[in-house]
Amino acid sequence: MEIDREIKNSQGFSLMELMIAIAIFSIIVALIVTSKVGQQDQSITQVQAVEMQQSVRSVMFQMKRELRRAGFNPFPTNYNSGILSATATSISFTAVASDNGEDDDNDGTTDEDGELETITFALADSDGDGDFDITASYDGGGAQVIAENVQNLNFTYFDSAGNITAVLNNIRSVQINVTTTTDVDELVRDTDNSTRRLTTTVYMRNMGL
Amino acid sequence: MMNFLSNKKFRGKNQVYAQGGFTLMEVLIALGIFAIGILGVASMQLSSTNGNTKSRKYTESSEFGQGQIETLMAAPFASLADGNTVTADGYRVTWTILNQSDTNGDGTDDMMVIRVNVDDPQGVERSVYTFSRFLTIGP
Numbered sequence: 001m002e003i004d005r006e007i008k009n010s011q012g013f014s015l016m017e018l019m020i021a022i023a024i025f026s027i028i029v030a031l032i033v034t035s036k037v038g039q040q041d042q043s044i045t046q047v048q049a050v051e052m053q054q055s056v057r058s059v060m061f062q063m064k065r066e067l068r069r070a071g072f073n074p075f076p077t078n079y080n081s082g083i084l085s086a087t088a089t090s091i092s093f094t095a096v097a098s099d100n101g102e103d104d105d106n107d108g109t110t111d112e113d114g115e116l117e118t119i120t121f122a123l124a125d126s127d128g129d130g131d132f133d134i135t136a137s138y139d140g141g142g143a144q145v146i147a148e149n150v151q152n153l154n155f156t157y158f159d160s161a162g163n164i165t166a167v168l169n170n171i172r173s174v175q176i177n178v179t180t181t182t183d184v185d186e187l188v189r190d191t192d193n194s195t196r197r198l199t200t201t202v203y204m205r206n207m208g209l
Numbered sequence: 210m211m212n213f214l215s216n217k218k219f220r221g222k223n224q225v226y227a228q229g230g231f232t233l234m235e236v237l238i239a240l241g242i243f244a245i246g247i248l249g250v251a252s253m254q255l256s257s258t259n260g261n262t263k264s265r266k267y268t269e270s271s272e273f274g275q276g277q278i279e280t281l282m283a284a285p286f287a288s289l290a291d292g293n294t295v296t297a298d299g300y301r302v303t304w305t306i307l308n309q310s311d312t313n314g315d316g317t318d319d320m321m322v323i324r325v326n327v328d329d330p331q332g333v334e335r336s337v338y339t340f341s342r343f344l345t346i347g348p
Contacts, residue, residue: 028240035247042254049261057268064275162284173283175276198269199296200276203283 045189048182052149052196056180059134059147060198063176066119066136069095071206079114082207083168089153090122091174095206104139123153131184151195152179160208173203270300270327270335277302277325278340286344289321299330307339319344 013021071082072095084092097117103110104117120137127133132150135143154177159165179197188194231239273296281289281304293303303326309318320343327336 032247035251039251039254042258046254046257046261049265053261053265053268060272158283160283160285162280173279196265197298198272199298200272201279201283202276203279205282 041189048186048189049193049196052180052182055147055149056178056196056198059150059180060176060178060200062136062146063121063134063178064200064202066121067091067093067174067176067202067204069119069206070204071209072096073114073206073209074098075113077114079116081116083171084118086155086157086166086168086171086174088155090120091155092118092120094118102139106139123150129184131181134178147178147180149181149183150178151181152177152197154178169208171204172207173201175199175201266329266333266335269298270329273300273302274325274327274336274338277304277327278323278338281323281325281342286319286321286342289323289342300335301328301332302326303328317344 070093073079073081074096075098079096081094081096084094086092094116096114097104098111098113098115100117101111102117104115107115109115118139120135120143122135122137122143123132124135124143125132126135126143126145127148129148131148132153133145134147134150134153136146137143156175156177157165157171158173158175159167159170160172165171177197177199179195181195182188277294289306291305293301295301305324305326307322307324309321311318312320320341322339322341325336325338325340326334329335
């Protein structure tokens with residue numbers, strides 16, 4: 001039969017043809033894998049960059065917002081709201097919060113006139129993972145982590161003349177410097193660019209009024 | 210096997226010899242199209258990197274700019290003047306008093322409009338703020 005002869009004649013590939021085909025295929029696969037690995041690396045680098053940026057930006061936002069309230073008191077009576085302690089890596093301050101619906105001073109009465117809310121920001125390894133975090137504590141409660149993987153937090157305090165001061169009642173503005181880095185357990189992809197730093201100044205407009 | 214081959218449908222030259230695979234030209238064209246696709250993905254990555262770098266610069270410069278505004282609000286009204294400073298990260302912060310006015314008519318200027326510009330280390334302007342400073346608010 002004609003068809004039988006044709007089938008017998010199809011001999012497949014020779015070893016040489018097969019080897020050349022495999023070699024070409026390997027080169028193409030190697031190129032694809034190299035490009036994929038490079039892209040993966042780049043993608044992880046960008047994920048790390050975004051994490052650092054987001055964390056430094058959000059913690060800065062929260063600290064700025066709260067620090068502007070330091071010493072707030074809408075009443076004519078002096079309730080001694082102000083800065084309780086101020087170090088390079090922590091700050092604790094009070095503000096009158098008689099309308100936040102909470103019993104901030106734990107005296108059994110909610111939102112009485114002059115009720116002080118206490119806010120503390122500090123640098124500490126709060127979750128014990130081997131790198132620093134910035135924590136926030138409200139009304140003496142437990143310290144909550146508001147930013148992880150912090151390399152550095154630095155507060156500098158200035159008086160009304162713009163000079164550095166350590167006198168709590170003279171503090172009128174504070175410069176905040178926050179540096180975040182990649183997670184301690186992660187391999188740093190971009191070693192030249194492994195931190196994000198933000199610096200800003202907050203005018204404590206409620207102090208010394 | 211014989212059943213399969215003796216089936217009329219699978220007989221004849223054309224069907225058996227048509228299994229010729231692809232020609233080199235076809236494969237090259239296909240690879241070319243594939244490569245263009247991969248390049249497209251690579252360029253997406255590039256634009257994501259550029260986007261992140263940009264957002265970093267905007268965030269940093271806006272923090273410097275806002276910090277400068279707060280510094281100008283904390284300084285005594287009479288001491289305010291044009292100035293500029295370069296931060297440790299290389300950002301240039303410039304503040305300019307655009308105009309001063311005597312809003313209550315007592316003969317002393319009590320309001321000024323100040324503009325704050327922030328340029329990134331490459332000299333590209335990233336943030337511009339304009340705000341009013343009043344004598345009665347702040348020191």
